[in-house]
Amino acid sequence: MIAEIFMAVGILAGLGLLFAIVLAVAYKKLRVEEDPRIDEVEEMLPHANCGACGEPGCRVFAEKVVANEVKISKCTVSSQAAIERIAAYLGVEAGKEEKRVARLLCAGGRKEAHSLAEYAGTLRTCRGEAVVAGGPKACAWGCLGLGDCVDVCDFDALYLNDDGLPTVIPDKCTACGDCVEICPKNLFELMPESRKLIVQCKSLLEGSLAESKCSVACTACGRCVADAPEGLIEIRSNLAVVNYELNHLSSPEATLRCPTNAIVWVEGQQFEKRPTVWLPLGRVEKYTEDI
Amino acid sequence: MEEKNIQPVMAQELETSSFRLISTLGLAGFFSGLVLVGAFLFTRPIIAANRAQALQEAIFKVLPGCASFRTIELREGRLVMVEEGAPEPREGEEVRRIYAGYNDKGKLIGFAITGEEPGYQDLIVAIFGYNPRKEVVVGFEVLESKETPGLGDKIMKDPAFLSNFRALAVEPPVKVVPKGEKKKDNEIEAITGATISSKAVGRLLEKSLIEWRPLIGEYWKEYKKEGD
Amino acid sequence: MQDLLWIFISALLINNFTLAYFLGLCPFLGVSGRLETAFRLGLANIFVMLITAVCAWGLNTFILPYAPYLRLISFIIVIASTVQFVEMAVKKLSPDLFRALGIFLPLITTNCAILGLALFATNKGYGLVEGLFYALGAGGGVTLALVLLAGIREETKVLDIPRLIEGTALNLIIAGILSMAFMGFAGLFSAGG
Amino acid sequence: MDQPTTIEKSRTAEEFLKGIWKENPVFVAVLGMCPVLAVTNTAINSLAMGLATTFVLFFSSLLVSSLRNVIPKQVRITTFIIIIATFVTVVDFMLAAIVPQVHKELGAFIALIVVNCLILGRQEAFASKNSIRLALADALGMSLGFTFALLCIGVVREVLGSGSLFNVSLFGAGFEPWVIMIMPPGGFFTLGFLLLFFNWLQKRRREKSKGDRQATQYEEAREFL
Amino acid sequence: MIGTAQNELKDRLLTFRHGVHPEEFKELSNHQRIERMPFVEEYILPLLQHIGAPSKPLVHKGQRVRRGDMVAEPGSFVSVALHTPVDGTVTDVGLYGHPNGQMLPAIRIKADPFSTQQLDQPPQRQPEELSKAEFIAAIQQAGIVGLGGAAFPAHVKFNIPEDKPCRHLMLNGCECEPFLTCDHRVMVEYAEELIDGTRILQRFVQAEKVSIAIEANKPDAVIALREASSRAGFPMEVVPLKVKYPQGAEKMMISAILGEEVPAGKLPIDVGVLVSNVGTIVALSQYFRQSQPLVERVITVTGTAVRRPANVLVPLGTPMRDLVEFCGGVTEAATRILLGGPMMGIVQKSLDTPVVKGTSGILVLTEREVQDIDTFSCIRCGRCLEACPLFLNPARLGLLARKGLWDDMEDYNALDCFECGSCSYVCPSGIPLVQSIKIGKAMIRERK
Amino acid sequence: MVDKPKITISTSPFLHDQVTTPRIMWELAYTLVPILMAAVYYFGLSALLVSAASIAGCLVTEYYLGKKGPLGNPLRDGSALVTGLLLALTLPPGFPLWMAFVGGVVAIGMGKLIWGGLGQNVFNPALVGRAFLQAAFPTAITTWEPPDGRYLGLRGTNLAPPFYQGEPVDALSTATPLAEMKFNQEPAALADLLLGNISGSLGETCGLLLILACLYLIARRIINWRIPAGILATVAVFSGIVYLFEPGRYPSPGFMLLAGGLLLGTVYMATDPVSSPLSPRGVWIYSIGIGLLVVLIRIWGGLPEGVMYAILLMNAATPLINRFVRPRVYGY
Numbered sequence A: 001m002i003a004e005i006f007m008a009v010g011i012l013a014g015l016g017l018l019f020a021i022v023l024a025v026a027y028k029k030l031r032v033e034e035d036p037r038i039d040e041v042e043e044m045l046p047h048a049n050c051g052a053c054g055e056p057g058c059r060v061f062a063e064k065v066v067a068n069e070v071k072i073s074k075c076t077v078s079s080q081a082a083i084e085r086i087a088a089y090l091g092v093e094a095g096k097e098e099k100r101v102a103r104l105l106c107a108g109g110r111k112e113a114h115s116l117a118e119y120a121g122t123l124r125t126c127r128g129e130a131v132v133a134g135g136p137k138a139c140a141w142g143c144l145g146l147g148d149c150v151d152v153c154d155f156d157a158l159y160l161n162d163d164g165l166p167t168v169i170p171d172k173c174t175a176c177g178d179c180v181e182i183c184p185k186n187l188f189e190l191m192p193e194s195r196k197l198i199v200q201c202k203s204l205l206e207g208s209l210a211e212s213k214c215s216v217a218c219t220a221c222g223r224c225v226a227d228a229p230e231g232l233i234e235i236r237s238n239l240a241v242v243n244y245e246l247n248h249l250s251s252p253e254a255t256l257r258c259p260t261n262a263i264v265w266v267e268g269q270q271f272e273k274r275p276t277v278w279l280p281l282g283r284v285e286k287y288t289e290d291i
Numbered sequence B: 001m002e003e004k005n006i007q008p009v010m011a012q013e014l015e016t017s018s019f020r021l022i023s024t025l026g027l028a029g030f031f032s033g034l035v036l037v038g039a040f041l042f043t044r045p046i047i048a049a050n051r052a053q054a055l056q057e058a059i060f061k062v063l064p065g066c067a068s069f070r071t072i073e074l075r076e077g078r079l080v081m082v083e084e085g086a087p088e089p090r091e092g093e094e095v096r097r098i099y100a101g102y103n104d105k106g107k108l109i110g111f112a113i114t115g116e117e118p119g120y121q122d123l124i125v126a127i128f129g130y131n132p133r134k135e136v137v138v139g140f141e142v143l144e145s146k147e148t149p150g151l152g153d154k155i156m157k158d159p160a161f162l163s164n165f166r167a168l169a170v171e172p173p174v175k176v177v178p179k180g181e182k183k184k185d186n187e188i189e190a191i192t193g194a195t196i197s198s199k200a201v202g203r204l205l206e207k208s209l210i211e212w213r214p215l216i217g218e219y220w221k222e223y224k225k226e227g228d
Numbered sequence C: 001m002q003d004l005l006w007i008f009i010s011a012l013l014i015n016n017f018t019l020a021y022f023l024g025l026c027p028f029l030g031v032s033g034r035l036e037t038a039f040r041l042g043l044a045n046i047f048v049m050l051i052t053a054v055c056a057w058g059l060n061t062f063i064l065p066y067a068p069y070l071r072l073i074s075f076i077i078v079i080a081s082t083v084q085f086v087e088m089a090v091k092k093l094s095p096d097l098f099r100a101l102g103i104f105l106p107l108i109t110t111n112c113a114i115l116g117l118a119l120f121a122t123n124k125g126y127g128l129v130e131g132l133f134y135a136l137g138a139g140g141g142v143t144l145a146l147v148l149l150a151g152i153r154e155e156t157k158v159l160d161i162p163r164l165i166e167g168t169a170l171n172l173i174i175a176g177i178l179s180m181a182f183m184g185f186a187g188l189f190s191a192g193g
Numbered sequence D: 001m002d003q004p005t006t007i008e009k010s011r012t013a014e015e016f017l018k019g020i021w022k023e024n025p026v027f028v029a030v031l032g033m034c035p036v037l038a039v040t041n042t043a044i045n046s047l048a049m050g051l052a053t054t055f056v057l058f059f060s061s062l063l064v065s066s067l068r069n070v071i072p073k074q075v076r077i078t079t080f081i082i083i084i085a086t087f088v089t090v091v092d093f094m095l096a097a098i099v100p101q102v103h104k105e106l107g108a109f110i111a112l113i114v115v116n117c118l119i120l121g122r123q124e125a126f127a128s129k130n131s132i133r134l135a136l137a138d139a140l141g142m143s144l145g146f147t148f149a150l151l152c153i154g155v156v157r158e159v160l161g162s163g164s165l166f167n168v169s170l171f172g173a174g175f176e177p178w179v180i181m182i183m184p185p186g187g188f189f190t191l192g193f194l195l196l197f198f199n200w201l202q203k204r205r206r207e208k209s210k211g212d213r214q215a216t217q218y219e220e221a222r223e224f225l
Numbered sequence E: 001m002i003g004t005a006q007n008e009l010k011d012r013l014l015t016f017r018h019g020v021h022p023e024e025f026k027e028l029s030n031h032q033r034i035e036r037m038p039f040v041e042e043y044i045l046p047l048l049q050h051i052g053a054p055s056k057p058l059v060h061k062g063q064r065v066r067r068g069d070m071v072a073e074p075g076s077f078v079s080v081a082l083h084t085p086v087d088g089t090v091t092d093v094g095l096y097g098h099p100n101g102q103m104l105p106a107i108r109i110k111a112d113p114f115s116t117q118q119l120d121q122p123p124q125r126q127p128e129e130l131s132k133a134e135f136i137a138a139i140q141q142a143g144i145v146g147l148g149g150a151a152f153p154a155h156v157k158f159n160i161p162e163d164k165p166c167r168h169l170m171l172n173g174c175e176c177e178p179f180l181t182c183d184h185r186v187m188v189e190y191a192e193e194l195i196d197g198t199r200i201l202q203r204f205v206q207a208e209k210v211s212i213a214i215e216a217n218k219p220d221a222v223i224a225l226r227e228a229s230s231r232a233g234f235p236m237e238v239v240p241l242k243v244k245y246p247q248g249a250e251k252m253m254i255s256a257i258l259g260e261e262v263p264a265g266k267l268p269i270d271v272g273v274l275v276s277n278v279g280t281i282v283a284l285s286q287y288f289r290q291s292q293p294l295v296e297r298v299i300t301v302t303g304t305a306v307r308r309p310a311n312v313l314v315p316l317g318t319p320m321r322d323l324v325e326f327c328g329g330v331t332e333a334a335t336r337i338l339l340g341g342p343m344m345g346i347v348q349k350s351l352d353t354p355v356v357k358g359t360s361g362i363l364v365l366t367e368r369e370v371q372d373i374d375t376f377s378c379i380r381c382g383r384c385l386e387a388c389p390l391f392l393n394p395a396r397l398g399l400l401a402r403k404g405l406w407d408d409m410e411d412y413n414a415l416d417c418f419e420c421g422s423c424s425y426v427c428p429s430g431i432p433l434v435q436s437i438k439i440g441k442a443m444i445r446e447r448k
Numbered sequence F: 001m002v003d004k005p006k007i008t009i010s011t012s013p014f015l016h017d018q019v020t021t022p023r024i025m026w027e028l029a030y031t032l033v034p035i036l037m038a039a040v041y042y043f044g045l046s047a048l049l050v051s052a053a054s055i056a057g058c059l060v061t062e063y064y065l066g067k068k069g070p071l072g073n074p075l076r077d078g079s080a081l082v083t084g085l086l087l088a089l090t091l092p093p094g095f096p097l098w099m100a101f102v103g104g105v106v107a108i109g110m111g112k113l114i115w116g117g118l119g120q121n122v123f124n125p126a127l128v129g130r131a132f133l134q135a136a137f138p139t140a141i142t143t144w145e146p147p148d149g150r151y152l153g154l155r156g157t158n159l160a161p162p163f164y165q166g167e168p169v170d171a172l173s174t175a176t177p178l179a180e181m182k183f184n185q186e187p188a189a190l191a192d193l194l195l196g197n198i199s200g201s202l203g204e205t206c207g208l209l210l211i212l213a214c215l216y217l218i219a220r221r222i223i224n225w226r227i228p229a230g231i232l233a234t235v236a237v238f239s240g241i242v243y244l245f246e247p248g249r250y251p252s253p254g255f256m257l258l259a260g261g262l263l264l265g266t267v268y269m270a271t272d273p274v275s276s277p278l279s280p281r282g283v284w285i286y287s288i289g290i291g292l293l294v295v296l297i298r299i300w301g302g303l304p305e306g307v308m309y310a311i312l313l314m315n316a317a318t319p320l321i322n323r324f325v326r327p328r329v330y331g332y
């Protein structure tokens, strides 16, 4: 009985000691210097080493989180609070910059810009239309309105309004640039929110020709140039261009006499808050009915 | 420059904790050992009793009429009866044992033998009773198997199958035949849809008998000599 | 020989650790998203299992006969520490190998499959050589399952998996179908046709 | 123990409840899968496993949270494992002594509680950082959630796979059991479809809260494309 | 005569692996002699009618020009000059609809209704007298580009590097696209010029061997060219090839005739071959013998919705609307307008765009032929793999494109695809494979 | 005048081959009719009922849970019908109808819809259904009855009430040729295997019809010829080698080819385009793999038949094959 107890305790303590010493020595001898933030983040992780995050272990996950390769929320074991703590910890490091949002440089929705033909392809995406004679719209620069940008936005910051125009919700937009990349017509630009004077047109056609294709096209009439402070706006290739280096001079004044409303003063959201169609009808969705 | 700030702190932490961590682990091991020994000592008799009871039940089942049993061990090529109260063999020690069953009059009526054999899924471990006088198998019970429920596990439940072992002759060697074709005493009628498991049982009996029958034969001779 | 083959095949296909014994499912479900990672995790698994088999056998023959109640705790401590030590050694001796396999080691050590291997191998009373074959089969089986699942999961990237079932639910069902397919191996080399 | 404040009281309840539903270790976090699938072929086994896990989780949390300021960082994990392994061994012995039949069925999976990601995860993520009170609430909640999940799976598998519940035959003679349900694939399928079911519940709840107007518009939009 | 040729063609014909057999529809126009398009009121000359940099305009609004005058000069080495096909007045230099769907700079010329529209005849330039550099420059000044479809500036292609001798000059008379017959008619009606142009080019590139590949469905062209070559005493092999799409793609032609593959990312000249369309060669001859720069080309106007399918010699810049009117206009059923053949042609939103150098045909189709088939998911039947002449995996590319996995697409060699359309043609699930691949290629290029 | 007509735009090519996916599916379904008729000839009404139940399971599931295809109704493309028919053809004649229905539901639900529907599944749906049935009801699915000419007589177990076992009234059940061979080393006559006068699942008995169907489908380019070629050649060669070692114990290659589900599986199931590899080289690997697994399971495995498992296992490997075995691109 007593012998049993001694043996048990002896063996366990022995094993414990032995390996503790081995590991302690190894820990010191074999340590490699790394970004101290990795340790910090790892410290805040659950250490379950369960692989649920898809990474081979907590440390590797921490490395990737610090390197911004994966999202911290991938760790399903951490509580929400812990995740926020880590995000906050890393967020402080990230620093701050003026908030930017994506702006659409076209206002030619279904009502304003008319089409020459009907798209009959089965691939109903903007990219798909764009390779087919540049899309059915008369204006070769304008938005195709099939919402590739809406699909690609991970933050639900975009929806198609009922005019078929993708509308950015500034509060949700993180300026990730995905929509800028996907749009085949290059209609998005990431702008600081302080830029409020925006020309919502990219058509390089002159005056009446432009207007014949889209009722909100810039006709290069020059009124905004005249109404704005010197040098703020100029006409280049039949299009009004705002010189944002002089952004501090801008005011809604310049937009007042625009005959087509191609130049606008944007506070917050770009297009009217019409009744909206949220568009999680990604391409995937189109094929996939949830079962 | 930040690094510099961090470095000494970490080094220091390591320095101081080296002793502490070893001692923490040592202590944890110590207490855990205590708890474990306690739990072990407390439950050991109960667990042992459970085991013994399970064993006894199995032996009684495969040796009808059995009222008590003694453990017999294979030592140096001979079967030797294990003394009462001898310590259990340690885990990991290789001992080969069978059990001798006695009826209520204290007469040796047969032996319970365990054996194992790969079946349909995994090893089948079973115990069976062997009557050396008549040279027949008198009972059979599966101890462990992973055979398919409803199919292969009939080898442990199906009365029809188990009835094969009421008096199964072991000479000529046991043979498995399809259902409905049993003609001789040494044949086991297979379970339809589970021929593999049935055959595994057959092989299990055959192998164990080849191993143990000569030994039992000698033991039996000696016993009879003594008895007579 | 026949026995060793059977031990190996049984652990590899018939009683596949992942698909039939449900061991090591967490990494199986978590780290099977990319084929490359899954394969390396599998290799690391084989490696750790071999170490485990040796540790388990050693403990079982030299220490546990004296203190059977320490089985679990000593397995886990010894295996975890040995693997951790090996990890550090590998990191120092061969950084390449470490990058390829070493990063998986922490994930594997505290994993059911490893401890399961130790427990099963000792339960079945395997000796050192048998234990090693068992480990090889089990590790190979885990690798096989991981690689197959990872291949299928990579394929699902181009499929229109319904939203509702995406993720773990689908992975589980795929694992179930794989497990069903592996049932075809039952009785391999044991039933003697 | 210091007197708990009201805030702490409400937090206790919250920590307790979250494990059962919102952060259910099985359905939401998908943790500790091995026992979840391996031993749930009958309701009794599920229950036994759930209780065994509860026992281990409860006592390890208790110990870890009371010792949280004593254990040095570097050996934290090792110490936790020692603590957990100790309790697991105790449970193992106890089950073998009290319910040998169940112990035999659960087999090595009792021992495998040691490496159940859930347990170590809770120690790391919660018990080692919170007061005893909260740690216990968390442990209880999590293990209840775990047991609940096991039981769900166990019930489905037993009813279909054996035609019985807690060993009580439900359908009478002649019932054709769905053998697959008590075999490995059945485990995967059951959990898979339960997860599917919970996803569906969640989706429905989300849709309800969004309001019907948008739902119809969503449908319309779908028609439109 | 024709009968024997056909018999000969029945023998085993050379061809390439994979490919498809669409219905030909050539009988609509393959017996129509080439007609000359009368001059119309207005011409629009886009500055970009070829691959490479756009031409630079030399004229201004209001300037008077004579037929054959250079109105834009090459913008760089990979660029050619542009000439006006008519006497008239420049009315605008601005943005106009281009066949590719964009609005691009173009010169608009109002034709002089009283002009004779005769070409001024500057002094003849004999190609034999020119040095290599002069020859190349002359072709560039003549505005000659490949008329086989891609409109690659001819002088760039003919300017073969010293270290890559041209062993084999191959003329491309396959015209594998259904419907199109312009090359066919050119071979029959301009056989003389064709031989002459070939002789000029062969002398220049010092090709050891000259052959012309013709799909076996044009036996009269085979005979015409055999006769012309023996008449002219110019040895030239006329090789009939199996009728299979895209036999006319140069890589496929080389595979068929030489059994060699052009290594990926390389040009035919890397295996010692120079491929040129028959129309290009005729333009070459016309330039050197008649001093006519590239101001007109033969175009097939056809399709089930065209009232009078025809092969027409059209001044470049002619608005499609006028050309179609010349061929009787279109029927009510017209729904789709294409430039080029039905397999690779580009679709038009309206008939307002002008004919350019690369236009080989105008096709107006009805609902019946173009009915887009229903799109199912890919069933991985592998038909597209067995159709793709480049041995790509279109099914995979289509799947990847659908999910926006552009990097994987690049890995699966999306950039090698030459958009022949064989895969979409055979896909039983009606998957827009070529479109998907086009999108993928655009994305991959943008991201680089 | 010209702009008046409705101008539509789409992308090249503007011509299309006549073959469409629904047509492929329907044509395949037609070729299954003779095989089904042979089953009716051998097993009578039971064969029809079992097929109807399995098809009903498939169609109902597809109809209610499937997504609308371009044809609207998800059943119009015919693929669910094919799945249901093929599943039925792998079931024994005495199979309870409710189980056949369940099999159909599982085949479509788990084999197809959770993957996203037509064309997306990694595993062959009919075989997923059958594997499920085999694992769920191993006894029922291994109870075989001989072709006994009872055209109108139902097998007693067919009409078992849902969730209950059938009454095994007629204890007529026999072993299939494969089981006879495996457990008793008694091969059946090849002529019987060819004509179908043996017990087995509905569609597998008549070898001759299956061979004809195979030739027709190859000629119509509906199935890839490499798959039957690869599987059958591998099985013949591999089992031939084994046979030469111990002819008495192991089955002859001829028997291996004709017995059991090999022909049915080879012609209709291994060839499922969706779950087989794309490139020709990949297809060779796939089919040789199936051949090897079939022989392995049949000769050394626990089960007499392994076609289904062999196909499912190679289905599982197909994504890997597709990934690592790609066609050589022109010019590389």
Ligand SMILES: Cc1cc2nc3c(=O)[nH]c(=O)nc-3n(C[C@H](O)[C@H](O)[C@H](O)COP(=O)(O)O)c2cc1C
Binding pocket: B120, B121, B147, B148, B149, B151, B152, B153, B191, B192, B193, B194, B195, B196, B197, B198, C183, F134, F135, F136, F138, F142, F175, F179, F183, F302, F303, F304
């Ligand atoms: C899911 C499944 C489970 C099976 N389980 C067993 C089993 O436990 N034992 C067995 O001998 N055969 C098992 N089999 C094998 C088949 O039932 C096999 O057909 C049978 O062994 C052949 O025997 P028979 O000739 O009596 O039909 C199983 C088959 C399946 C499909």
Ligand SMILES: Cc1cc2nc3c(=O)[nH]c(=O)nc-3n(C[C@H](O)[C@H](O)[C@H](O)COP(=O)(O)O)c2cc1C
Binding pocket: E145, E146, E147, E148, E149, E150, E151, E152, E157, E172, E173, E174, E175, E176, E177, E183, E246, E247, E248, E249, E250, E251, E275, E276, E277, E278, E280, E344, E418, E419, E420
């Ligand atoms: C798919 C495809 C089909 C083609 N078919 C033809 C053809 O039928 N006739 C032809 O002259 N060129 C055809 N071409 C273009 C040739 O590949 C090659 O560019 C041309 O013959 C070169 O001559 P050029 O530069 O004089 O145009 C085809 C190209 C592709 C990609």
Ligand SMILES: Cc1cc2nc3c(=O)[nH]c(=O)nc-3n(C[C@H](O)[C@H](O)[C@H](O)COP(=O)(O)O)c2cc1C
Binding pocket: C184, F089, F090, F141, F142, F143, F176, F178, F179, F200, F201, F203, F204, F260, F261, F262, F264, F265, F266, F269, F303, F304, F305, F306, F307, F308, F309, F310
């Ligand atoms: C295409 C096809 C595949 C089959 N695959 C299997 C299989 O993998 N395993 C199996 O046991 N039976 C399978 N069967 C049924 C067998 O051919 C055979 O009838 C049955 O397995 C007989 O063996 P048993 O004694 O196991 O019931 C399949 C049948 C078909 C038509």
Ligand SMILES: Cc1cc2nc3c(=O)[nH]c(=O)nc-3n(C[C@H](O)[C@H](O)[C@H](O)CO)c2cc1C
Binding pocket: E379, F024, F025, F028, F079, F080, F082, F083, F084, F086, F112, F117, F118, F119, F120, F121, F124, F125, F126, F127, F222, F223, F268, F269, F270, F271, F272, F273, F274, F275
């Ligand atoms: C040649 C061919 C074979 C097929 N074989 C099967 C099959 O074995 N099982 C099945 O469920 N569907 C089969 N189908 C139908 C279809 O491919 C199947 O339903 C898809 O797997 C569903 O995505 C087959 C179709 C074709 C064209």
Ligand code: SF4
Binding pocket: A104, A126, A142, A143, A144, A145, A146, A147, A148, A149, A150, A166, A182, A183, A184, A185, A186, A187, A188
């Ligand atoms: S991707 Fe571009 S073209 Fe398409 S909807 Fe968005 S903004 Fe418009």
Ligand code: SF4
Binding pocket: A101, A102, A152, A153, A154, A155, A156, A157, A158, A168, A172, A173, A174, A175, A176, A177, A178, A179, A180
């Ligand atoms: S895709 Fe990115 S940049 Fe564009 S709207 Fe969404 S969040 Fe903003």
Ligand code: SF4
Binding pocket: E387, E388, E389, E390, E391, E392, E393, E394, E416, E417, E418, E419, E420, E421, E422, E423, E424, E433, E434, E437
């Ligand atoms: S379009 Fe591209 S992928 Fe399709 S067949 Fe032609 S070359 Fe191949």
Ligand code: SF4
Binding pocket: E377, E378, E379, E380, E381, E382, E383, E384, E385, E394, E395, E398, E423, E426, E427, E428, E429, E430, E431, E433
């Ligand atoms: S032809 Fe169409 S359906 Fe067939 S594999 Fe190619 S893309 Fe898929």
Ligand code: FES
Binding pocket: A050, C023, C024, C025, C026, C027, C111, C112, C113, D031, D032, D033, D034, D035, D115, D116, D117
């Ligand atoms: S419980 Fe997580 S790996 Fe087993």
